[in-house]
Amino acid sequence: MSAPAKDLPGGQPGPAAAASGAGLTEAFLAAFRHHPSGVAIVTADGADGPVALTVSSLISISAAPPMVAFSLSASSSSARVVEGAASVVVHFVRRADMQLARLCATSGKDRFGPDVRWSRLGSGEPYYPQVELWFRAELRGRLETPGACLVTAELTSVSAGAHATRQAEALVYSNRAWHALGPVVDAAAAPVLLWPDDSATF
Numbered sequence: 001m002s003a004p005a006k007d008l009p010g011g012q013p014g015p016a017a018a019a020s021g022a023g024l025t026e027a028f029l030a031a032f033r034h035h036p037s038g039v040a041i042v043t044a045d046g047a048d049g050p051v052a053l054t055v056s057s058l059i060s061i062s063a064a065p066p067m068v069a070f071s072l073s074a075s076s077s078s079a080r081v082v083e084g085a086a087s088v089v090v091h092f093v094r095r096a097d098m099q100l101a102r103l104c105a106t107s108g109k110d111r112f113g114p115d116v117r118w119s120r121l122g123s124g125e126p127y128y129p130q131v132e133l134w135f136r137a138e139l140r141g142r143l144e145t146p147g148a149c150l151v152t153a154e155l156t157s158v159s160a161g162a163h164a165t166r167q168a169e170a171l172v173y174s175n176r177a178w179h180a181l182g183p184v185v186d187a188a189a190a191p192v193l194l195w196p197d198d199s200a201t202f
Helices: 022-033 077-084 095-105
Strands: 040-046 049-055 059-063 066-073 087-092 133-145 148-158 170-174 177-181
Touching: 040 077, 040 095, 049 066, 049 077, 049 095, 066 077, 066 133, 077 148, 087 148, 095 170
Parallel strands: none
Antiparallel strands: 040 049, 040 087, 059 066, 066 148, 087 133, 133 148, 170 177
């Protein structure tokens, strides 16, 4: 049964709650399917060797200290290794890195095979040196949820040249497809303010 509608100012009836249960789940999936998100690759080392996975859930938490969070599926063996790791490498992928992102998102693929360029940091973590911007991160917290785990991590070091201007097209995932993201307007001529005082969005 729907919740009763509440009147808006001026006597206008407010919207009633719509679907629940399965209908709510369908609406949730449809909403996030069309909610574009950035793409990142997370790598870690496990007892059986390195693992990698592509995530579209990476978010910023704070700048001081620099903290991020991302979710991991409970059904993924690679995700379980990442969840149990002390440290990981978070790669911010661009349009040129799409094939690597697809590889790390495809079940059953060898993400560190002989045809894949990868190396290790001095601290031991596996990483992909062809990705221009990456951070080493130490896991700080884990929150178990039904079917997933939310992980927080503190960024401790960054790739060389990270402060250089990045002209490459951004890569986003939306509606089960990869998209290159470019500016709609000249940001210098018409900046869009994202209220940095109230949000962790930079």
